[in-house]
């Protein structure tokens with residue numbers, strides 16, 4: 001039986017003179033914490049429903065991909081049992097951290113945390129990467145898919161977490177597939193979260209079909225020039241659009257059980273970048289017009305300069321630095337302090353402003369999106 005708090009949240013809101021039906025409730029965009037179309041009575045993770053024949057097919061496909069890896073748009077074509085491609089990772093996975101994590105959206109972390117596995121290596125090279133110490137180099141311990149499965153069980157049994165959250169897994173999809181199938185045999189019962197940059201191939205997303213419950217994709221930038229400069233990828237937006245559509249085709253919009261925890265669907269993140277808010281507006285419009293107006297979206301304001309951003313330019317290090325230490329401007333005037341400072345990616349070397357974030361959010365709402373990951377005013381989870 002539902003608690004008083006939940007039963008009051010479930011009740012449609014009364015407006016003067018009429019009662020909103022649950023089905024037109026969200027269309028009127030009243031503030032709602034529980035929209036009935038997205039409420040599940042109970043949930044069984046998708047991997048639990050695979051037949052043994054489907055599991056064997058997944059295993060075979062995973063090994064085949066590892067032998068000739070074209071699992072992401074880098075299309076390296078390497079045999080990962082013998083060598084590595086751009087992602088630097090072979091047939092094992094390199095894991096940096098396994099722990100209950102409390103830095104995710106409330107509907108994922110709940111009270112006990114999201115059972116996060118931070119993989120080392122990445123198929124992107126974002127110059128502002130928040131995890132560059134583990135993403136741009138191998139930094140962690142090598143483990144097999146079977147050992148990875150045992151960590152999932154520890155997170156479930158010891159950590160009491162609400163889900164298994166695979167962070168930056170795009171380059172280890174075959175190993176992830178093998179680990180989930182093994183964990184099923186060991187007794188895993190938690191939903192699987194695929195926490196991705198969206199630089200995935202359609203083959204990867206197909207391989208994950210039936211295994212992943214919640215896709216947690218970023219949509220980072222819109223313009224090709226920005227993708228090339230800041231992500232070191234030529235075609236990021238095209239790949240992200242295809243991947244996100246394929247993810248949504250599999251699991252749909254985000255659904256919750258009555259405890260406020262997300263169980264199935266897509267939760268899309270967009271980190272608003274300083275000076276790039278117009279790209280964010282394109283992204284949210286595209287989502288509303290091409291994927292779903294019911295998409296659960298987190299417009300994020302946490303950007304901070306990291307990794308290569310704000311570092312001294314290579315050309316002004318060492319001897320060149322000494323030569324450049326006393327520059328003059330035209331007319332023989334001494335250069336100002338800011339002119340002297342030659343740093344990398346200066347255009348994003350600041351925090352994002354709240355106005356920039358608000359402008360993206362406003363366009364998202366105008367485009368018809370209405371389910372946002374906001375802080376809950378009632379102290380619980382917004383669902």
Ligand code: SF4
Pocket residue numbers: 069070071072073074075076077078084085086087088089123170171172
């Ligand atoms: S997953 Fe790694 S090896 Fe495979 S195509 Fe991508 S970067 Fe290359």
